[in-house]
Amino acid sequence: MNQQSNSFLDGLNNEQSNAVNHFEGPLLVVAGAGSGKTRALTHRIAHLITEYKVDPSEILAVTFTNKAAREMKERLELLLAKRIAKYQLDQPWSSVSLVEQNQFRTRIYREVTKDLWIGTFHALFSKLLRFDIEKFVDKEGLKWTKYFSIYDETDAQSLIKEIIIQDMNLDPKRFEPKKVRWAISNAKNQGILPDQFTQSAEGQRGKLIAQVYSLYRKALAANNALDFDDLLLLPVQLLKQNEQVRSYWHNRFKHLLVDEYQDTNWTQYELIKLLVTNGINPSFFSSWSKRSVFVVGDADQSIYSFRAADFRILMGFQEDFKNKNSLQGLSNVVKLEENYRSTSTILDAANSLISNNKERLDKVLKATRGEGELIKLTRCDDEISEAEAVVHRLRLLEAHNKDLKWGDIAILYRTNAQSRVIEESLVRWNIPYIVVGGLRFYDRREVKDILAYLRLLINPSDSVSLLRILNVPKRGIGKTTVQRFSDASSQLGIPLWEVVSDPEAIRSLGGRSAKGLLKFKELIDDLRLSLNNTEPSQLIQLVMEKSGYISELIATATDEAEERRRNLQELVNASLQYQEENEAADLEGFLATAALASDADKKDTAHDRITLMTLHSSKGLEFPIVCLVGLEQGLFPSYRSLDDPASLEEERRLCYVGLTRAKERLFLFHATERRIWGGMREPAVSSIFLSEIPSELIEGDIQLAGGAALRRERRMDRLTRVDRREDQLNSSGISKNLPTNAVRRKYSGPAPGVSWEVGNKVLHSAFGEGEVTHIFGSGEKISIAIKFVGMGPKILDPRLAPIQPIKDN
DNA sequence: CCGAATTTAATTTTT
């Protein structure tokens, strides 16, 4: 291959090269885990621009997260900057000065990446809606303006709850807002509108939900707001309805690239079709000249069906988009099956596991690397022991490998709630970590409050935001007053803001709350004066100060208030960063970014921290070392999937995703008892997935390297425990497939219920080895005195102190 | 009529 002219094909294997080199027509890239698909995507974009002279503004690339979008832009920038450096200076990138490197990158940003549309479906189509939403009118006459608010799941649910109770007089216990919201969301993600939903609704309950749907949509329009699903559904409606708009975007975006295609839903699929074929049935579409649709995915990694994703869309791609122009024998599918990431041991385990799924295209990941180490399985007594076992493992790894960075390690779990126990252990042992996911930064109460002010400023129809902040900080406006006004608002059919800000209405109230309302109205009017000539970051500060929010936090003077204040400072920083990254930074844009940001998006340049996250958030990432915890029936796989084969297969895919994140080492953990919430201990049976990994690939946690200090075993009541577990396993019917050499060990962290005796040897994370000399009190009020080697005795609370018992031998 | 205090219910995964 000619190195000079085709640098973006360099170093690629045949299949990758075929993918990157693809120009016109549809192409499906079936990309197994770790097969270099991100590379194929970025290289293809670079290739399209440099070799096929495609204008960057004609490219639309869909990623699964904002983070992936940002990374793709960065990689692309680097790729292209290196290329022009080579042309202009004929120097390898590493010998180009930093100043010049930055000049090249800036130039690439101006000429290329700025014009590229790269982002999630939601981000891209909310951007499209900012342009064209005012050209859309719903069949029922519903309209929106470009200042629309984006409602998150909480906002959406509270609106639905309002409708269920106020408008429909239904019992929210029987019609749980959450479930109703879910049903509506599902409909929206399949492109079903209220009228069609009503027609196909079954039973009284179905009919009522259909009615909620219809009212909900009207309410959204009245608030000039869209939920996440609308960000996709409205563009579909708009593009179907308005030929001019459709043609414009069809002609603009000549090349579509979609990553993680297995996790698209029918609405997203519809969007792709509309843009690619301009509304023509794809089977009859033939104008592929200088146009392409390029999708990348792996059906085995489809893990978002709860969000209405359907991997049959991926499976149907070749049928949907037949390339009539392609030469005979030229297939429109490329398969990337060579895995460059993991050891063959890890791949064998993953392949074996996933082969238990019925519904899949046959595909096997081929290893390109060595065998590596065996997978280690550790069985623990409960979730606290499990956390301690994980930490113990990490400390061993650290002790044995000087080059190890904490950033090389990920701890993965099924549910966010599992992180807490692990965090506690990590804190005890002073290991730095970062939790990805869970509550988003933008979901914090104080942040949402300030954002609600901003939303109300630009979108006066937004009653949900208004209700949120009307009495925050406290202005003496109580429940009854609010109720009165929102009744008036819905009866008169005018936005709540107009009622609340009407001096007549306020005066009619008299006395107490009138004062607060008037103050509020003046505040909003005042802030609106700054709206058009103030940048987002300054506006945020204005809101925080003038609303009295900050002074209230200062007055409160608790640690919690201090934390909130820091978060708000962080919000200002986020807006400053947004302004830096976007030339035309406006408040609408910032609010959209905030609404669509996920916690997984935040930059984690932390090479010195262990990453904790759910299996879902780990999609697309890789780590040299992966610990997967909580492998128990009912937890992983989730109890909701146990009696549904299709869901169980999805859980298995999730497990497959987890295993294939690991490059070098994989550690699996499960407990035999687990507290669900608070205190109830429940027996746990090991996950069926463990029995689906060949036992010769797994070894039990026998070896206890790391010296006598870490060699410990609590013999007490161990035998009885083992017996009990054995019975459990036998009755569960899966024990025979379990790898039998998993050694049962107890990792006694400072768990309640650990019995301490004088003479016990312990290891403390800071003080080292010691021996228990006294025990004071018992039960909840226990404390123990420990004499540490080389220092005096310390009195500690064994339930809090970072100590572990050591077996004395 | 407002705001604080107490009780009660709830945990899958996320744009």
Place this chain on the structure above:
DNA sequence: TTAAATTCGG
């Protein structure tokens, strides 16, 4: 353990 719902005091 936490967040929301309900009750109670001013």
